[in-house]
Amino acid sequence: MTKTFKGRDIISIHDFSREEIEHILKVSKDMIPAARGEKRNLSLEGKILSTIFFEPSTRTRLSFEAAMNRLGGSVVGFSDPEITSLKKGETLADTIRMVESYSDVIVLRHPMEGAAKLAADFTEKPVINAGDGAGQHPTQTLLDLFTIWTEKKDIEDKNVVLLGDLKYGRTVHSLAYALAMFGANLTFVAPEVLQMPKEVVEHVERQGGSYTSTNALEDAIESADVLYVTRIQKERFPDPAEYEKVAGMYRVDNEILTNASKDIIVMHPLPRVTEISPEVDTTEHAIYFKQAFNGVPVRMALLALIFDVVK
Amino acid sequence: MKEIKVAPIKNGTVIDHIACGMAFKVLKVLGISDGEVDSTVSVLMHVPSKKMGWKDIVKVEDKELEQIEVDKISLVAPEASINIIRNYEVVEKMDVSLPDVAIGILKCGNPNCVTNANEPVETEFTLKSKDPIRLNCKYCDRELDDIVDHII
Numbered sequence: 001m002t003k004t005f006k007g008r009d010i011i012s013i014h015d016f017s018r019e020e021i022e023h024i025l026k027v028s029k030d031m032i033p034a035a036r037g038e039k040r041n042l043s044l045e046g047k048i049l050s051t052i053f054f055e056p057s058t059r060t061r062l063s064f065e066a067a068m069n070r071l072g073g074s075v076v077g078f079s080d081p082e083i084t085s086l087k088k089g090e091t092l093a094d095t096i097r098m099v100e101s102y103s104d105v106i107v108l109r110h111p112m113e114g115a116a117k118l119a120a121d122f123t124e125k126p127v128i129n130a131g132d133g134a135g136q137h138p139t140q141t142l143l144d145l146f147t148i149w150t151e152k153k154d155i156e157d158k159n160v161v162l163l164g165d166l167k168y169g170r171t172v173h174s175l176a177y178a179l180a181m182f183g184a185n186l187t188f189v190a191p192e193v194l195q196m197p198k199e200v201v202e203h204v205e206r207q208g209g210s211y212t213s214t215n216a217l218e219d220a221i222e223s224a225d226v227l228y229v230t231r232i233q234k235e236r237f238p239d240p241a242e243y244e245k246v247a248g249m250y251r252v253d254n255e256i257l258t259n260a261s262k263d264i265i266v267m268h269p270l271p272r273v274t275e276i277s278p279e280v281d282t283t284e285h286a287i288y289f290k291q292a293f294n295g296v297p298v299r300m301a302l303l304a305l306i307f308d309v310v311k
Numbered sequence: 312m313k314e315i316k317v318a319p320i321k322n323g324t325v326i327d328h329i330a331c332g333m334a335f336k337v338l339k340v341l342g343i344s345d346g347e348v349d350s351t352v353s354v355l356m357h358v359p360s361k362k363m364g365w366k367d368i369v370k371v372e373d374k375e376l377e378q379i380e381v382d383k384i385s386l387v388a389p390e391a392s393i394n395i396i397r398n399y400e401v402v403e404k405m406d407v408s409l410p411d412v413a414i415g416i417l418k419c420g421n422p423n424c425v426t427n428a429n430e431p432v433e434t435e436f437t438l439k440s441k442d443p444i445r446l447n448c449k450y451c452d453r454e455l456d457d458i459v460d461h462i463i
Contacts, residue, residue, distance in 0.1 A: 012452070091430050114425040114450025118432055133423050135451055199454065 005305035009120040010128040012136040013174045018181050021145065024301055027310055028146050031297035034070050041300075042072030043309040050103035051077030052095065053130070054110045059270060060130045060140070063295035064107050071300055071309075076102060096122045105306060108132075126306050134170050140269060141174040143298040144228070145182070147291045151265050152225055155182040161220045163189045163250055164230035164275060166196040171269045172230055173200045180209025187220045188213045191246040194232065217250060221260040227252065227285075229268045229275050253277035257285060267291050317353045323372040323396055329388040331357055334367035336387040336459050341371070341380060350374055363390070376405065383416050383462050385409050386444065411438050413446060418461045424451040434463075 003020065016024075033039035049068040051061050056079060065075045092115060099106055100123040108119050109130040116129030116136070131137040145155060152158050160179055162172050166188055176196065179186055186209060188196045195213065204211055214220050221227055229252055237243035251274060252266060268276055268288040280286050304310040329337055334354050338344050343352050350373040360366040375395050376384075384391055385407045395403040415433035419426045426434045426448070435449035446455045455461055 014452075092425065092428070093431050110425070111423075112425040112428055112451075113421060113423050113453070114448065117450045118425045118430060121432065132425075133451075 004308075005302075006308040007126055008306055009116075009126055010138055010302060010306070011116050011120060012129065013138045013141045013178050014136075015138075021142065021178065021181075024142055024298070024305065025146050025149050027301035027305060028142075028294075028298045029150065030310075031300040031304070035067070035293070035297040035300055037070070041070065043304060044068065044071035044073035044307055047071075047073040047105070047307060048103040049073055049075050049077075049105050049107060049303070050099050051075060051079065051130075052099055052106060052108045052110075053077065053079035054108075054115075055131070056080075057109055057130065059292050059295060060109065060137075061107075063292070064128075064130065064139075064299050066296050067299035067303060070296065071303060073303070077107075092118060093122045096127075099123075100125045105303065128302065128306075131170070134168065136174060137170055138174065139295070139299055139302065140171050141178050142302070143291065143294045144171070144175050144267065144269070145178055146298050147267060147287060147294050148179075148184075148226055148265075150294070151287060151290075155179065155184050157183060157185065158225040159185045159187065159223050160226040160228060161187045161189055161217075161224045162196075162228050162230070163217060163220075163252075165194045165232045165236065166190040166230070167194040168233065168236060169230040172228070173197070175228065176200055176209075176211075177203045177207065180204040180207035180211070183209070186211040187224070189215060189217050189220050189250070191215065191232075191249065194236065194246075215249075217252075218256065218259050221256070221264065224260060224264055227260070227264055227266045229266060229272070231268075231271070231273055231275055247274060251275060251277060252280060254279050254283065257283070260285075317355055317368075317370065319399055320353075320370050320372050320396055321399055323350070323370065323374050324376045325394045325396060326369040326371075326376075326384065326388070326391050327366070327394065328360065328363060328390050328392045329367040329369065330363070330390055331365040331367055333388050334369050337367075337369050337384055337391070339459060340383045340387055340462050341369075341376075343371070348374060378405075379416060381405050381407060382410055382413065386413070386416070386458050386462060389441070389444070409438055409441055409444065412436070412449075413438070416463055417446070417455060417458070418463055419448045419451060419453065420455050420457065420461055421448065421451050421453045424448055424453065426450050 034041035113133040113135035120127040353370040355368040393405040436446040439445040
């Protein structure tokens with residue numbers, strides 16, 4: 001059963017049924033011409049979106065702002081916690097109650113888990129979670145799903161390899177859950193110390209999802225339709241030499257991609273450091289910049305649905 | 312029937328049918344271990360029980376438990392029964408049942424959960440499983456380990 005999107009908070013991917021996600025993907029596809037600026041859509045004229053970013057972010061904030069502007073709306077906000085009320089000791093609850101009087105929808109990024117849920121408790125305006133600590137980042141998951149769906153025409157039965165920091169990388173947790181919901185076949189490739197956490201694996205199992213774990217990337221990508229790469233963060237390793245060893249093991253370059261199908265797509269939530277060689281950028285496998293663009297139509301679709309200007 | 316080795320209390324609360332070995336956790340939950348009660352507390356451990364085989368009992372004199380304390384006890388002794396005693400008579404039996412949602416009685420174990428910041432909000436945990444007891448934070452969605460250590 002699909003609930004109405006009107007006025008709804010977007011806190012966690014777990015709040016959505018498969019039907020609801022499919023609906024969001026379809027609306028996102030319809031938004032592409034306006035997202036590219038090829039078609040005018042002023043359906044949110046007069047509406048104000050606030051971006052409340054207690055942590056820096058480039059893609060998420062810019063694509064939300066682009067999405068709102070493409071729909072004719074306006075944006076207010078901040079993205080520098082150094083100069084905000086947080087520094088003065090204001091609670092998030094108070095910040096939200098202040099911001100709600102200035103805008104019609106609130107997009108929040110915060111370093112603490114559960115911040116978006118808390119924010120939603122303190123305002124009647126819809127709150128969109130743009131990342132809460134190591135918690136949820138549902139719009140990233142939606143744009144990842146949208147990318148696979150548009151590039152591969154379907155998600156069900158696709159072989160998806162999730163590579164890199166599967167322990168701390170928040171995007172892969174929500175994505176694994178959602179892919180399992182859609183019936184994709186998952187392969188987790190990670191160094192021993194950065195394997196997928198048990199609770200995420202349990203979530204995948206509860207969705208009836210199939211998965212395998214390996215540390216051999218060459219084997220894993222042979223039958224893969226999608227290779228989803230994440231950054232391995234240096235600070236997770238007490239020993240820099242250990243980091244270099246692990247990071248080197250999982251560098252995606254044209255050589256390793258010779259083991260893969262010619263149709264494999266390589267995705268990355270960005271920013272990347274060295275995990276994907278720049279030589280891959282010019283191949284047809286590289287989808288990550290298109291994936292970053294997809295943030296715009298997906299966020300336009302969510303805004304249009306929340307404001308009830310599309311059904 | 313065998314004679315009970317501790318005399319009945321005149322006024323107060325009897326917490327009966329505590330799972331064997333859990334009495335000290337009940338004392339902790341009630342703040343008795345921290346000296347927050349200024350009356351006599353009797354603890355009976357490893358008492359024969361028809362229903363449970365063996366059980367623990369805690370008797371707190373001159374104190375009637377409030378609902379919030381009963382809710383806390385439910386997290387460590389969900390099988391317990393609580394009797395309020397006035398003038399040696401049982402005047403009220405309070406149900407101990409695990410709440411589906413535990414509000415304001417537990418602290419989230421995730422230090423990075425927003426409920427551990429200085430926000431004007433009560434913690435809220437959803438019961439995921441009764442046996443064993445598994446609770447998830449409504450805010451950060453993490454499962455709570457060591458429930459007893461996180462009772463407020």
